[in-house]
Amino acid sequence: MLTNVATIFWAKYRQFPLAYTALSYLFFTVAFCYYPVVGHWLTGFVMMTLPLAIPCGLIACIYLLYKRQSQIAMAGLMWVLFSFVVVKRLVGTSAVDLEISQAQTLNVLSFNSETFPVSTNNKLDESLLKADIACFQEYSPNSQLESQYATKVEKLTCFDKDRQIGLALLSRYPIVKQYGRIWNRTQGPDINGFLCADIAYGADTIRVVNVHLWSMGVRTNEAMEALKSGNIGRFCFELGDTFHRLKEGFENRNEQLQEVEQYVVGSRYPVIICGDFNETPIGYSYGKLSQNFKNAFEEAGQGLGFTLNRHPYCVRIDQQFVSSDWHIKACQTLSGISFSDHFPVMAQYVLKKSFKTSVEALSEQKAISPLAYKTPGQP
Numbered sequence: 001m002l003t004n005v006a007t008i009f010w011a012k013y014r015q016f017p018l019a020y021t022a023l024s025y026l027f028f029t030v031a032f033c034y035y036p037v038v039g040h041w042l043t044g045f046v047m048m049t050l051p052l053a054i055p056c057g058l059i060a061c062i063y064l065l066y067k068r069q070s071q072i073a074m075a076g077l078m079w080v081l082f083s084f085v086v087v088k089r090l091v092g093t094s095a096v097d098l099e100i101s102q103a104q105t106l107n108v109l110s111f112n113s114e115t116f117p118v119s120t121n122n123k124l125d126e127s128l129l130k131a132d133i134a135c136f137q138e139y140s141p142n143s144q145l146e147s148q149y150a151t152k153v154e155k156l157t158c159f160d161k162d163r164q165i166g167l168a169l170l171s172r173y174p175i176v177k178q179y180g181r182i183w184n185r186t187q188g189p190d191i192n193g194f195l196c197a198d199i200a201y202g203a204d205t206i207r208v209v210n211v212h213l214w215s216m217g218v219r220t221n222e223a224m225e226a227l228k229s230g231n232i233g234r235f236c237f238e239l240g241d242t243f244h245r246l247k248e249g250f251e252n253r254n255e256q257l258q259e260v261e262q263y264v265v266g267s268r269y270p271v272i273i274c275g276d277f278n279e280t281p282i283g284y285s286y287g288k289l290s291q292n293f294k295n296a297f298e299e300a301g302q303g304l305g306f307t308l309n310r311h312p313y314c315v316r317i318d319q320q321f322v323s324s325d326w327h328i329k330a331c332q333t334l335s336g337i338s339f340s341d342h343f344p345v346m347a348q349y350v351l352k353k354s355f356k357t358s359v360e361a362l363s364e365q366k367a368i369s370p371l372a373y374k375t376p377g378q379p
Contacts, residue, residue, distance in 0.1 A: 023057055029049060044247075092299075092301020108134075110275055116339070141164065167182070213256050215249075261289075276317065306343075331345065
């Protein structure tokens with residue numbers, strides 16, 4: 001039977017090769033984005049082309065309908081519709097549960113601060129970067145900022161003789177346990193790594209991970225400048241260099257994420273993972289973490305929330321993921337803070353355990369004294 005199916009499919013494929021190729025490519029692209037079981041660097045390139053695969057697949061479906069290949073066309077249309085489950089990652093839905101609006105909130109900031117390159121005309125107001133927990137990438141020590149927090153943990157490396165750069169996690173709550181690592185890089189500065197901190201949050205312990213995955217340094221602006229000036233040789237060189245950097249990034253981020261996952265998957269503590277992932281929502285790292293965690297902006301953000309403050313601008317590569325122990329109250333990109341090449345991401349969370357406890361206590365009080373909880377106009 002399988003032989004007959006394969007024979008029929010091959011016959012149809014030979015009759016409509018472009019349409020069947022487009023639908024097959026769309027199938028694999030969506031499948032990898034939704035469930036990235038293959039960590040090969042080629043998978044990253046395939047996932048990145050989803051915005052192109054969807055319209056190509058749609059055109060193939062329309063063409064097959066025109067050719068009266070209705071069964072394959074309708075199956076393709078269903079897969080096009082299914083792809084929007086993945087496309088949804090690009091847009092915040094801002095679906096906030098009104099029941100948690102008055103609950104105790106944990107504010108978490110994530111920011112690639114680019115070592116705070118503040119000019120004389122753009123002074124840093126440290127109060128704008130105040131939260132309950134703040135995770136910084138490309139961080140340089142800042143005493144005024146650190147004075148706003150009770151505890152900190154950092155991993156820094158010597159960027160040059162005058163500066164240290166790395167990761168920092170600042171907290172208003174006590175850090176009871178910590179682990180961190182800066183990954184070695186053969187060529188380029190050692191600025192990528194992660195910090196894992198167990199934090200005493202009220203009567204609970206939570207695990208916060210600050211990550212900065214492999215930086216690619218893709219120079220798309222130089223390729224565009226070469227194309228505008230008519231320098232085709234330079235343009236081709238920049239495209240080849242971009243391909244090499246993307247491939248290198250996919251390979252290294254896959255390995256780095258596997259190490260980070262050892263500290264968060266199956267954790268007995270509520271987990272928050274935030275930082276600079278250097279990948280878009282249709283990348284491997286995002287898809288891999290989405291299998292076990294919720295993305296804060298996807299669940300409670302607004303609009304597109306681009307976080308890159310340089311060319312190509314229209315991408316969101318700074319993320320916050322949380323375990324199912326949390327309600328996501330809000331998440332936003334702070335585009336008003338523009339001195340870095342990234343924008344900060346601020347999210348608000350409510351621990352479900354504490355929320356349930358407060359609701360149960362309120363219910364008990366209502367049962368004891370119902371007259372104390374009259375609604376306006378109630379006799």
